Amino acid sequence: MTRTPQSLPQGRRLGRIDGDVAGILLLAALLIIVLPLGLDIFRLNMVGKYLTYAFVALGLVLCWGSAGILSLGQGIFFGIGGYCMAMFLKLEASSPEATKIQSTPGIPDFMDWNQLKELPWFWEPFHSLTFATIAVVAVPALLAFIVGLAMFKRRVGGVYFAIITQAFAAILTILIIGQQGYTGGINGITDLRTLKGWDIRTDEAKLVLYFVNAALLIGCILLCLHVRRSKLGRILVALRDKEDRVRFSGYDVANFKIFVFCFAAALSAVGGAMFTLQVGFMSPSFVGIVPSIEMVIYCAVGGRLSLLGAVYGTLLVNWAKTMLSESFPELWLFAMGALFIGVVMVFPNGLAGLYQQFIAPRLGRLLPRPASRASAPIIPPHTAAD
């Protein structure tokens, strides 16, 4: 690692390549070795559930941290990904033999309760696992593409984008709850059993799914890292800081924004699909306004600029949520509210910022090879939404 000139903000990142890789290896060791050894299967499954939110947080690091686009609708994509997977699993669980007591065998139970006589057309293709897997990524990305195209091409950004994505989250929740016969309503799609004949409810399956999830997460982190290091990643940062200047340099700003929004959507959807597999159901309570904005806080606590920070932030917030709501349910909302306020006002760069400010310099002194002193983390300047 070489000392890089402080005047080049990008230089620091180039100089920290080793640091990033070391961080990822450390995380991988934690997720794949330490946690499975240290936790029983119930807690491990819970960690697996938290980690599915980390996919959303990763997307937000790129979308919000790098590119400055705050989406308050990531729950939409998480939910759609989860629902796509749940639809496949539900169809497999509702084979004609398994549902022969219903008045219409072969359709999911909640459809039967709602007097549906046949499978709706959009459920048909979900008999195929290939289709469902593609849909998990493609449907949210397509939706994000349409929304992004409509908004970024017209230069809607900042606060307006946040409010409109939030409205979409509200719309989708109302739609899912309202169309009970097609979506399972407020209960969501429950009672999922097998994946291609493999029972996903056993402890063994949960263990396997945990490892699949962890591996996918590491893969996604590497992918995000690649995007951030590429020229594309730098253009994203540039358009966050001075959008007009990027535009005048001849880039079509909207296309970059659409890309990063779609990318974040696809990541969230992968998380959603893994959530369904590990938890065994999907419901609108993971789609709406409140979960969507909570997902932003996972990213903010970890540090909106740090991919690894987002993962740790997600784990920490969710762990705290579980602990507090188990023992002091009324304290949880206070803690959550204080977290929102604190992370905005006191430590805008989250855990990663604290690490760089306090721990990294000391580590540098302890290790024989002097690490370049981390300069103060970059706080996004947040140009007003004009």
Place this chain on the structure above:
Amino acid sequence: MFEGYSLAELGSIFAMQGFAGLILFSVFVLMALGLAIIFGQMGVINMAHGEFMILGAYVTYLCSTFISSYAPALFPVYFFIAMALAFVASGALGMLVEWAMIRFLYRRPLDTLLATWGLSLILQQVFRSVFGAREVGVVLPDWLMGSVAVTGTIEVPINGLFVMALTTAITVAIYAVMFRSRWGQGVRAVMQNRVMAGAVGINTEKVDRYTFGLGCGIAGVAGSAFTMVGSTGPTSGQLYIVDTFLVVVFGGAQSLIGTIASAFTISQAQSTMEFFLSGSTAKVLTLLTVVVILMLRPQGLFVLKVRR
């Protein structure tokens, strides 16, 4: 969707639903006016606006309980006392919040959004701890009960009429304050050009604080009015916040007329459709239409022409 109704019945349905829409409209307008002032003037996204409204509602509830047990003579007019108290309580809390939190976050609108969301969570939990998780309602004085029969098939509830009259009065008052008083002139000057306003001697910090307080105070009054048409729970505010933001954005963030017009459009569309379709479909259709129109016309219905 119109089959099976005669023309006269349709007329009555539209009139009744239109009236129901007007009540929704009143609540929307009261909430949205405060929000439009805060958002339009300062660019602050106040996600806790719904909680300021609920604070007003709880103040009204406390007031009604207190007066009915200690000063029953005042009961017929308690509502006016409650409204004033709600305004003061929400406004004071708003000014405190501005002083403690918001003033550090100007120019970072996305961060105000997150911070005020945190505030709203805390306030919700405070309401839940103090008043309990169950919804509370107020007892209306006798003169607000009942309904007026306009024709054989059309009946309008008196409390609805009262809320509408109240909304009109408050709107006129806000108009007077914003457009006919010296203070309002200062507010509009800061809104249009903060630096210039400061240069000609307006204390912009003070204007900010009082404007935020005024916006929150109006939310408190909205909460007061809300108790007359619905019951209040700790999370009632959250139900309205996204709708209200859409109302404000749809109307054009800096235009009060736009806010009123868009509140009218949205509430009427929603309540008329609600009769023929299910409630959720009506809401989805309304919100979708608004969002699509906003995508085509991001600046909203009415635009204030300001040189930046």
